[in-house]
Amino acid sequence: MIEASWIAGLGVILFSIGLLGAFTRKNAIVVLMCIEVMLNAANLNFVAGASHYSDVDGWVFTAIAIAIAAAEVAIGLAILLSLYSTQETISLEEANLLRN
């Protein structure tokens, strides 16, 4: 059995990748994916915790977190569509009518 700390370590790496991607990439879809990666890092932690503490809650949390992530993506895509319909871009940099 893999130690919980190893799983958590993987989580750290995933999280870092996600975060790094979130502020380096321009494409909103990619950023959305990075967010998913970060959420998955959290899920890994929950899973690791659940197995470490033998606690059911962790599994439940994971399930709910996945659901939240799904909702988030759905909403995100909808909003990006809406953005695209008005500004014809989904680049985070180019959509900058609002500033200062």
Place this chain on the structure above:
Amino acid sequence: MIDDPLSVITLVPLFMGLALIVLPRFLPKSSAEGLMRVSRNISMGIALAVAAITTLLFLGEWGSIDWTDITQGGYVLQNEAVNLIPSIGVTWKVGADALSFPMIWLTAILIPISMLVEWDAKRGHLFFPLLLIMEGALLGVFVALDLFVFYVFWEMTLIPMFLLILLWGGEDRRYAAMKFFIYTFTASVFMLIGILVMYFHTEAIAGLGSLSGHHFDLVAMTAQENLIPSEGLRHFVWILLLIGFATKMPSVPVHTWLPDAHVQAPTAGSMLLAGVMLKMGAYGFLRISVTVFPESTLVFVPLLIVLGMVSLVYGAWVCMGQTNLKRMVAYSSVSHMGLIFLGIATMQPLGIAGALFMMFAHGIISPLLFAVAGAFKHHYHTLEIGSMRGIAHHSPWLAAHMMLGWMASLGLPLLAGFVAEITILIAFWMTYGWLVLLPALTLIITAVYYLNSMQRTIFESNDPEKGILPESLQGEEPSDLSWHENAGMLTLAALTALFGIMPFIFWDMMSDWSSGFVVDTMIEAMQAQEWFP
């Protein structure tokens, strides 16, 4: 008879003013117009009633009060404290003593006069109710014995004055109003921190402060032994309070809001600003800083002297360099307010009483000056000194009031300002000796700028028939004062002379207060600190 006249004179103008502004909007169109027409008369009636009540109180006709017989730290006309926000210890508690009463009377008498002077103000349905609100707020500052309420009223005075400047002010009114508001507000939030630190150190009173365990009751704070134990903190609070009060007074170097505000304010606004609002600073300083923290006051006496001296001397020099009539008078206020600090710094009952009298005398004289300046602007459409000469010919009444006002301001005997100046100077000599030459010589500068201006406005037309008319008049024939301006100014002039010839009307109670204060409170601190200048 009303049990609690102080609450009445504070709240009735406040709410009546609000009602007079708000009510017409809810009435049907026809009756609303009718109400707008009479709102001036109602406002005047209320203001006169308040003036009458305070005068009766003063004469002892009402409540049979002996104003010279109030024990130190005691108040008359106190009400049963009403809990306003008991969970943080805020109560509605009012009272008057010899320190506040002259200011109360001054406010009550100045409001109808300033209404009279601007009797034909535009948009009178707003103007006169606003003055009523102003009256309520100003009286609130002077009667409140709860620091929270005091602070609320203190800031509340800003709003009507802000609106007065904005709605009836001169060309550059927006800048002036903003500056006035922000400047004084900023300063008074420092004061607020000071008040809160004091609040934090109060001991609980039963039934108050359920949330914090403290209260804002000034009387109890004064009575509490050693309110703030840490000396450094005490000094810090003292300085925080001073920032608020010195800005209001105003003292150099935090005075620059005043000339701008004055130049732009309408006549009635200037009159109240100079007459009463500036006194709030001195009043608060005496009421809170000096009374509650006598030890800190002693420590900071050198600071007071520096502030006072600089205000006085520097203010006078700046005054001399002004070309705008209202600016000049405004700076003369700065200069005179400096004397108040000097009077307090003497730590003599005489000097403090002189400072009190200065507050009162300046409260009569400066409204006269601003009424004159306002009338000058009104009739000649200019405020530049020297652009109009020989007004003694065109407007003899205006010239006469101007002369009297300026003479009173430069300290001519038998006019109210002199008593204050001479008593402060006597006390100052007793404590500081030859340093008195500085304020004394400033009296010459004061005379110089007033006389220069007089020479170039009242006199010098080179022609007994015409005089030099300013371009701003555009060929119109200038006129003399209208009846209501004249009536207002005559009242002020009469008061100036009355209190110059018979200063004892208010002097006795002021002297009594300062003696009581120094003997009961200050001497202890002076001996503890071995304060022997």
Place this chain on the structure above:
Amino acid sequence: MSSMFSDLGLHEAILLLPEITMLSGIVALILIPNLGDATMRIPLTRIRVPVLIGGTRFDFTSNPRLPNHVTNAVLFLAFFYAALLLNPTNLSEYSLEGGPGIGNLLVVDEFSRVFTLLFTSALLLASMATATRMPAMHDVTIPQESDSPETADSKVMALIDNRRQVDFHILLLTTGLGMSLMAMANNLFMLFVCLELASLSSYILVAFHKEVDVGGEAGMKYFIVGSVVSAVGIYGMSLLYLWNGNLDMADLAASWSAMEGIDPLAGIGVGLMIVAFAFKVGAAPFHLAVPDAYSGSSSPIAGVLATASKAMGFVALIRLLVIVTMPSSGQAVWMLAIALIAVVTMTWGNLAALTSDNPKRILAYSSVAHAGYMLAAMAAIGSGLADASTTSMILTAVVFHLLVLVLFKLGAFLVLSMLEAEGRGHRMEDLHGLAVRDPAIAVSMFVFMLSLAGVPPLSGFLSKLLMINGIVSVSAGTGPASATSVLSWAQGVDPVFWLAVAIVLNSALSLFYYLRIGLVMFFETPESDSPLKSSPSLEWPLSLRSVIMICATLTLLFGIGPMSESLLDLVSSAVDSLLSS
């Protein structure tokens, strides 16, 4: 965990009445607009029974304003129930043994109910304002072949607009539901889930503002940044879970105070969660999307973000910082971070608002600044100098501020909303001469501005005063008692004291732009002098104008006098219920 799913009894149902109301409101919103005269033939018979769903809609259900009315009614009911439940006797009557909780996840106490009040009232105001904001046309027909392309387009647009009504109001109610549940959450994960419910709804609400090009952009930014930080937050929470094996707050708190030093897992977890909540309250430097979101969304929604959403963030912060991670004595580990964030936030907000030329952005930055003030008060709690009563007082101040903020912050947004209804409200010029066009609204706006600035005797002053007072109370006594000079005292005093000075200086700075708004309303000539449109379609006795004026009046009444006292009492007992649990 077993009790978590214990059957909900009548008592619980009553305790959760506001939430149940909102939930049924959502259901009703889904159903009611679809009610029609559709019938269904009972199979094998010729009897057609009306099934009501589908078919030609009734006159009543085809009213495009119906969702709005329903939402108003639902929110008002929820507000009303929450107010009823606030009565402690009612609360205790329906409480179960072992505290007023619903399982381990929710706790229904005065604290959560006060916030329900806050959320529902904010949403109610926004919903009422929306009636004037979102176009809705009665009796729109489907485009016919004979229509010209323009007519057809406009008919389509009108149909879409009518359809959006329901979506919008459902989202309002889900936001309310999420927030309200979130205030009751007793478990960190529950808290987060509810927070996400509200947040996700609010992302859409922000993007809902399709009349302008920037609506989508605003939604996108708010969403992207929000999602990133909530991912960060969830990750932080997962770290806490790893550390403790449990996300129950009481349990976390116990472990936290039992911990020797700071466990890195716990520390990092808390730090990450602070990031997530700091975004919600709009604290620097996580606030950058806030002004964009406010200015891109419709004003009522911006108002909700500035009040309810911010309050939600603060509830989360209070739970996390005061309940979970407050050590029994000494300075909290997060104190310095929060204090610094507070100072940066208020300064940034005020400074940025100074020269902004968009009233909505100004209000957004002002909202940021206010978050700074409240964070400063939180920092004072964390300084470890506050005893129980002072903590309670500071929290009271914060909650009180959040409550009255609904009146004058949302009130100001409502005024902007009225302007927006005529396609304006994005430039300072749009406010020009408002006093000429509608004096009552201009005066109300002025009152809101003064209250935001903290001018007595308005409620904004009282709340700010309470916060400063809290800071002063904890810190003023810390200077060395033996200090004989100001300098030596100032060196000795706890740095928390300077937070009060920072607030004061910032208040002064803020006056500039608040007064500027007041000035342009009164002293600039308006671009048009037609009177402001009142809300014609708000078929209540109340028009939006009177709602705004009521807000202004309450702003004054909650500032001084008996009403403020009763509100303070309410809040302080709510805070006590939080702290005692």
Place this chain on the structure above:
Amino acid sequence: MGDSKNEWELLVPIVPFLLVAPSLKFLAGWESVEAAFLIVVVPLLTFPAILVVGQIYNGNETWKQRYKEGGIFGLGALSLSLSIAIWIIYDYVVGSAHFEAHSVVDPFSWLTFDVIEQTGTQWEVSTGFADIGVGVWIDSVTLMLLFVATFLCFLICWFSLGYMNTDKINEDSNHRFYGEFVLFAIGMFGMVLADNFLWLFIFWEIMGLCSYLLIGFYYWKDSAAYAAKKAFLTTRVGDVFLVVGLLMLYDIYGSLDFAVLFDNPSTGVGGAVVESGELNWALIMLFIGAVGKSAQFPLHVWLPDAMEGPTPVSALIHAATMVNAGLYLVVRMVPFVDVHVNGVAGLEEFALTVAWIGGITAFMAAAIAFVQNDIKKVLAYSTMSQLAYIFTGLGAGLLFLNIDEHHAGYFVIGASMFHLFNHAMAKGMLFMASGSVIHEVHHAHDHVRELSEKYSTNEGDDHGDFDPQDMRNMGGLAARMPVTATAMMLGSMSIIGIPLIGGFWSKEGIIAETWAACLHEEPLMLVPAVLVLATAGMTGFYMTRMWLMTFAGPPKSEVVGHVHETTPWIKEPLIILSVITALGGFALALLGASDYLGDPHHAELSYHGLLDTLEHAFLPEDSYLRLVGWTTMLLAMVIGPVIASRIHGGRLIDGVEASPLVSWLVDLSSRFGSQDVSELADSQLAEALQRRLYFDDLYEVALAKTAIPFAAFSAWFDANVIDGVIKQIESNSATGSVQIRRITTGSARDYILMAAVGMISIFALLWGVSN
């Protein structure tokens, strides 16, 4: 115009005023001193009435003709003051029993207060400091000045009725004149009657105000406005020091009441011994005030300019009464110095200062008077010079008293006071006479102009530049104006000190005792002694010159031919004062006025013996003094006038006879031949004298170079530095605001980046704190 009827019926409103004093005495049974306050109070009520009624009824015919625009009421109030003053003087002189306490009416507590003082290491409420009260103080000095003030106020008001109301230019503004005139009277009466130094100062300032207002009466004239300002400011400088002096006195004695101060000046507050050092400074400070008010060097510059006011004002305020206030103040300091009676020793420096200032001013003013052509300016400098005489005398007296030579001291102080009386009467009359001359010349000029305009249309005459005050336009008026010429002659004689005429007695005493002080006591007195002696001769010269230029010789302009005396309002006071000048001084000298006035403690006014008086004046025992006395007479009577005659003297034109009272003088003046002094007149010295020895220029330049730029700098500093800081904060915030808003780039990527940065900062902080 031009009628010579005296409108006696106009005086009817005065009668009730005149009846007040008798009715108080006989009907109400008042003591005279009880009525003393009325001297001030009645004018105090009259002056606002005149001003307000005048402003309302301005231009009304009845008001103008019947009430002389308020002049009649002013005259009434002043007559009341005069009658009560005479009543008091009568009581005092006849039976002074009830005056012993001086301050007969209990002082009224004006300002009450406490003073705390330090005793050792304790602060206590002091019992030594008295309240500031107000009351009436009467002694011989008071009475002498009270008489001078009330009497001259009354007469000059009378004179004004003729002088002011007949001039078109004053029309519709005479109520202002009379109102301010009466206000001035209040100040003067009040100052004389005040029983403490503070009230003395208060009324002193009131006079200053009226002086200012009346000099600026012709407000539209730039020169008048400037002169008024100059007068007020210059005296203000002195007043400020006077105030400082008051503060010091109060600090020393704990009171400013004469009763307290004079009772025992050697013990101060709480019985402390008074150090001469501080007292010396206090007295010098007070004296600076007196210097300003009495136009002494170096604060003398305002007086000549003050002649811009109407002539009655010059006569009353700037010659006869107000300028004496300084002298009065110095006389009030006698008890401090008088070591014979409780005085403080060691104040010689103060005495010397007084004497020196007096000597310098006397000489300087006389020198400048040499070259003045404006008749009023000559009189102004003469006033300055004569006042300086009195200061010198007082200085000598103070010196004597301070070294316990009290006999000589009392005598010279008495002589000084007596000179004050003589000078006031003579100079008041001289000014009125000059006013008469100016008035008539002016009218004649108007007349001539009307004629010339009627008959010759194109004649380019320089009428616009005609100055009716310039003596170069006069000459030969002795024939046209007999009353005026006589009055002027008598007045000049009194000022010069022609033996037996009023001024002689007093001037003799001053010069002799100054020399005595120099020779016997204090060598430093030499300078004032020499200067006053020289001035005696110079006085002879310039007074004679003035008279001769005006009245003798051939007319110097065509206008003179049309001059004649018109209104009796002007003539009557001149005649009264001529009599007083000619005989009153002599009579009083015989009654021992000098002793009486000098020593309020002991002397009585009594028949003194003609021979004693004459002997003291002409044949003092001390041979030095005899020499000095005769030298004075020689200089004043002979040398000065003879030189003046040689330059300016001459007969009238043929066929014109002066009245016998003055013709002898005209004749005499032509007997000494003539001398051309045009070369001298062009010299640099004359130029310097013309420019008033450059003092005015010096002050002007000093002000323009220092005060004005400094004020402008202050205003600049305030607007740009102090307010600039505020504005800087404003603009810096705006800049900062723009900068900080740039961080909100609009790119969501940057926002996430910022959030990440924030996150890392939080980590760092948490990590830092937990370690």
